[in-house]
Amino acid sequence: MHLPLHGANPHKVYQSSNIEMPEIIIDLSENVNALGVPIEIQNMWPQMVELLESYPDELADPLRTKLAQFHQLPDEHIIVSNGASESLAVLARYFRGKKACILQPSFSEYERTLLAENVQVESLIVEDISQYAFSIAKVKQAMNDAQAVYLCNPNNPTGVLIGADTIEQLARHGLKHNCTIVVDEAFMDWTDEAESVIPLIAKYDNLIVVRSMTKMYSLAGIRLGYILTQKAPNLRKHYSHWNVSNIAIKIGERCLELGEFVNHSIQMNEIWREDVKSFLMNIGCEVSESRTNYLLFKLPKKFQAHDFFQYLLKKGIVLRHTYNFIGLDGEWFRIAIKTPTNMKIFRNVFKSYVQSR
Structure with a gap:
């Protein structure tokens, strides 16, 4: 089977x-929102036809600019993507031929995309599944000879939150060992955002945060996500031109107003x-x-x-x-x-x- x-x-x-x-x-x-697509997005749909004739902005503006304002980061630290999955594939290419650790269990696409790019993958299995408890010391030790560590926060499939202070400890350790911390925050908007590490991006150039806009707003069919990192200028060259549609850009802008x-x-x-x-x-x-x-x-x-x-x-x-x-x-x-x-x-x-x- x-x-x-x-x-x-x-x-x-x-x-x-x-x-x-x-x-x-x-x-x-x-795991999309049980409440369905927001009525504000549904009401926009008839107007979308006029967006079909033109190419989208190459950087997905004005959505990128509005995301920067929303998260209080410079524009150049954000890349809008065709779903979070596109960014995961790009990151795998970025780490091609290197070594990455994944805190497990986690979203299976991390390992799948990394292995496709000949990345050596080491799985670090948590000590308690329901609490998603793990040894920070063991993760740090594994980072000593790895170029990346992947964390899902809140974790998929457990839904457990990892404290931002814990991830900052790893980011600080990563600076000493040239190890990048990739944090997938696809479900962070289901929380009060207190444990998001987006505020740490300005402090740590080895931190990459992946976000999705499809879960909260029930938009899995249009594919919309983004990454936030000081490494964005170097990563941008791995994305294709016009990777985000006009429709996705317009809907993403409206979503930011739906607090x-x-x-x-x-x-x-x-x-x-x-x-x-x-x-x-x-x-x-x-x-x-x-x-x-x-x-x-x-x-x-x-x-x-x-x-x-x-x-x-x-x-x-x-x-x-x-x-x-x-x-x-x-x-x-x-x-x-x-x-x-x-x-x-x-x-x-x-x-x-x-x-x-």
């Missing part, structure tokens, strides 16, 4: 599992997430200390992970498997936090599984 490497595209999960796909499914494998939508999304998500977390813990699951719009959980020992996954698929519930997350080996599941209606259906199916076993 060769399951898809990422969430979403549930039909591929059913094909790989050789299970007939129910007419109605609930996809809990992808009320972001705050409401965070508030609702926290309520819904804690409700699901309580349910899972009452069942006896081990659950991560997530601060995002997803949770990671492990079944009680009396249940078998593969059997559970298949049972839910047959009932129309698609979870994110973890076979390709280093350190999880398919024994854990990531679940996106969706509307109360959908989460109630998930709880009922889970209860029926428990009763049937």
